[in-house]
Amino acid sequence: MTAMRVDAKVVMLGKESVGKTSLVERYVHRRFLVGPYQNTIGAAFVAKQIHVGDKVVTLGIWDTAGSERYEAMSRIYYRGARAAIVCYDLTDSSSFQRAKFWVKELQNCEEHCKIYLCGTKSDLAEADRSIRQVDYHDVQDFADEIGAQHFETSSKTGNNVDELFQKVAEDFSSSAFELMPEGTGVDLGQKKDSYIYSCCHN
Numbered sequence: 001m002t003a004m005r006v007d008a009k010v011v012m013l014g015k016e017s018v019g020k021t022s023l024v025e026r027y028v029h030r031r032f033l034v035g036p037y038q039n040t041i042g043a044a045f046v047a048k049q050i051h052v053g054d055k056v057v058t059l060g061i062w063d064t065a066g067s068e069r070y071e072a073m074s075r076i077y078y079r080g081a082r083a084a085i086v087c088y089d090l091t092d093s094s095s096f097q098r099a100k101f102w103v104k105e106l107q108n109c110e111e112h113c114k115i116y117l118c119g120t121k122s123d124l125a126e127a128d129r130s131i132r133q134v135d136y137h138d139v140q141d142f143a144d145e146i147g148a149q150h151f152e153t154s155s156k157t158g159n160n161v162d163e164l165f166q167k168v169a170e171d172f173s174s175s176a177f178e179l180m181p182e183g184t185g186v187d188l189g190q191k192k193d194s195y196i197y198s199c200c201h202n
């Protein structure tokens with residue numbers, strides 16, 4: 001069996017129900033789960049290999065629980081992360097406030113962690129413009145201010161999801177990842193371009 005090694009730790013952060021799990025599901029499994037919403041408890045992990053030019057980067061993605069009840073736990077999961085996908089729901093302005101909270105946390109505690117702001121559920125905002133509560137330009141201004149990348153995605157349609165993770169992998173490949181000395185990744189003892197998924201939903 002060939003060992004699989006995580007090159008880059010990526011953490012998903014954001015208010016509960018913004019769509020972090022759905023984003024990972026769409027990216028890794030190419031599916032959108034319908035049915036009753038199940039909140040994440042603790043965190044779930046998945047590793048995925050991604051091609052960047054002639055290199056292969058393995059992202060180890062931690063999908064954290066958004067509920068404030070698990071806030072202390074989420075802090076454990078972003079430690080040592082080289083990228084954070086901070087999600088907010090385009091149809092819920094309070095989720096953008098919560099995203100700002102996580103940005104502040106990362107700026108204070110993980111200065112080497114690159115931040116990607118991700119506005120989720122763009123399919124809903126496109127279907128009915130009146131339900132959009134977070135303006136694209138306001139977020140772009142904030143992203144410019146903090147030096148973050150900014151994406152709007154839909155896990156339902158798949159819009160911009162691959163582009164988001166590809167950008168994360170490319171940024172690793174071109175900067176921080178290149179600086180990592182050989183052997184600093186984490187061996188997972190798994191094979192192929194697949195994943196481990198330790199999922200904790202209630």
Ligand SMILES: Nc1nc2c(ncn2[C@@H]2O[C@H](COP(=O)(O)OP(=O)(O)OP(=O)(O)O)[C@@H](O)[C@H]2O)c(=O)[nH]1
Nearest residue numbers: 016017018019020021022039040066121154155156
């Ligand atoms: N229409 C639409 N619904 C979405 C999208 N992404 C997520 N949802 C729905 O939003 C709800 C919450 O999604 P999750 O992915 O479980 O949210 P989460 O951020 O992981 O939630 P926690 O585990 O509580 O932190 C579910 O009912 C999803 O089906 C999307 O892109 N479009």
